[in-house]
Amino acid sequence: xxARRRVALATLGLTLGVVLWLAPxxxxxxxxxxxxxxxxxxxxxxxxxxxxxxxxxFWTWLPMNGSAVPGTCVTQAFPxxxxxxxxxxxxxxxxxxGGPQDIKVELSSPTATASPTxxxxxxxxxxxxxxIAFAGTSFSGIRSCTTATYSGPxxxxxxxxxxxxxxxxxxxxxxxxAFAYDATRxxxxxxxxxxxxVTNLNWSMAGLAPAEQFRLERQPGLRGKSPSLVYQGSAxxxxxxxxxxxxxYLYTITALDAAGNTGLGTIVAKPGLRLIAPTGAASLTxxxxxxxxxxxxxxxxxxxxxxxxxxxxxAWPKRAGFQLASKWSYHRHHYRLxxxxxxxxxxPGFGRRSxxxxxxxxxxxxxxxxxxx
Numbered sequence: 001x002x003a004r005r006r007v008a009l010a011t012l013g014l015t016l017g018v019v020l021w022l023a024p025x026x027x028x029x030x031x032x033x034x035x036x037x038x039x040x041x042x043x044x045x046x047x048x049x050x051x052x053x054x055x056x057x058f059w060t061w062l063p064m065n066g067s068a069v070p071g072t073c074v075t076q077a078f079p080x081x082x083x084x085x086x087x088x089x090x091x092x093x094x095x096x097x098g099g100p101q102d103i104k105v106e107l108s109s110p111t112a113t114a115s116p117t118x119x120x121x122x123x124x125x126x127x128x129x130x131x132i133a134f135a136g137t138s139f140s141g142i143r144s145c146t147t148a149t150y151s152g153p154x155x156x157x158x159x160x161x162x163x164x165x166x167x168x169x170x171x172x173x174x175x176x177x178a179f180a181y182d183a184t185r186x187x188x189x190x191x192x193x194x195x196x197x198v199t200n201l202n203w204s205m206a207g208l209a210p211a212e213q214f215r216l217e218r219q220p221g222l223r224g225k226s227p228s229l230v231y232q233g234s235a236x237x238x239x240x241x242x243x244x245x246x247x248x249y250l251y252t253i254t255a256l257d258a259a260g261n262t263g264l265g266t267i268v269a270k271p272g273l274r275l276i277a278p279t280g281a282a283s284l285t286x287x288x289x290x291x292x293x294x295x296x297x298x299x300x301x302x303x304x305x306x307x308x309x310x311x312x313x314x315a316w317p318k319r320a321g322f323q324l325a326s327k328w329s330y331h332r333h334h335y336r337l338x339x340x341x342x343x344x345x346x347x348p349g350f351g352r353r354s355x356x357x358x359x360x361x362x363x364x365x366x367x368x369x370x371x372x373x
Contacts, residue, residue: 031090031097033061033073050104050140050168054079057103059088066092073098078105081139106168110138112145114162114176122260125180125209126150126158132176136164143167154182154208180259182209188255188265195293199240199269201251209259219250227252245272275346275363285371287324287337290344292362294320298348302358306343316353326373337373341366 037046040053058075059068073088082105089098117131129151136142145164157178165171186207193200205211214231216238221228231238243249248270255263276291278284290303303322305313312335315322326337346362 030094031061031063031066031092033059033088033090033098035059035086035088035101037103046101046103048102048104050106052106052168052170054107055103055105057086057101061088061090061097063092063094066090066094066097069098078103079107081106081108083139104140104168106138106140106166106170108139110136110140110142110164110166110170110172112136112162112164112172112174114160114174116176116179120180123212123258125182125259127181127183127259127261130179130181132160132162134162134164134174136166136172138164138166138168138170140167140170148176150179150181152181152183154184156180156182156208180209182207182257182259182261184208185261186211186255186257186263188253188263190251190253190265190267192251192267192269194269194271194274196273196295196297197241197243197245197271198296199243199249199251199271200237201240201253201267201269202237203253203255203265204236205255205257205263207255207257207261207263209257209261211255212258213256215254215256217252217254219252220247243271246270273348273362275344275365278365278367280365280367282367283370284367285369285373287326287373288367290322290324290346292320292346295348295359295362297350298359299351300349300353301362302347302349304345306345307338307340316349337369339369339371341368 035046036043036058038056039051046057055078059073067090069089069091076086082103084103085100086103087098087100112134114132114134117133121127129149131147131149133147134145136145143165146162148160148162150158150160158181159175159178161173161175163171163173184207186205188203188205190201190203213234215229216231217227218230218240219227222242230240248268251267251269253265273293273295276293278288300316300318301320303315303317304311313328313330324337328335343364343366345364348359348362350357350359
């Protein structure tokens, strides 16, 4: 009998210890008080974490011979965001028991915003990687937010997405506002035409961000071999009249776009007098327009046309161009522009023609007529 009693007492003590260990609410005296929560259709012992659905709290206690202290152990419903405590105090023949229970309910959703961590690099554009930070607000408090770094591709409407997670386990995803990004050097193309002590330059820039400014340097410069800045501004052409004929000039155009990126273009030009068209040894089927660079001092020009060793035309146009005809007269002879090889020469004339004052020849060239005109 004594052995059985010892076993029974031991078993009762073990069972009571397990019950006490499992009880979520503090207890005192002889009552074990339990708070139960019904949420999302399930009932279980109330937890100290966050619920994301409405919660109803009710109480039970063991042994059942006790009574709730007035104002405690009330069944309550929480259909809204709340972070509070409820309590239950029990008294009776077995003594006292009970304590508080945290109730945390979040039915609302968190919100988040996205903001760059630094201002744009140039005129509202970013030209190197930019980090976007995400921040959130929530009834339960924000546990963590992500960050994102944008480094391309180039676009005027870049976006990045990120998220924030709150203490209730809810996550919200948000997209940043559009921002402009371009880290690519623009390409620059340059062209030049030369004449008598003049170089005409034209350039263009290709890139996503619009052009902001151009800088044009020339070497040799204005006062020697070192480069000189000859133009700075937003135009896409420049006429350089401070040059000498026969000198090779290296022009470098630097384009700056709105994003702060720079691109380079270069070209070498040699001003001077020369024939322009038709190009040397060109094959033609119609009478050509002969063109050459203008001499700024010339008041007229003398053009001479040869077929073989015979001069078939001499003319004195006042402009740097002459349209050949299919038929013409020269020194009382009539000529046609027949198939064959032709060579032409141009000299600049100064003052009146009667003064017969000519400069060195601008040039000579050939062309071929391949069919009767």
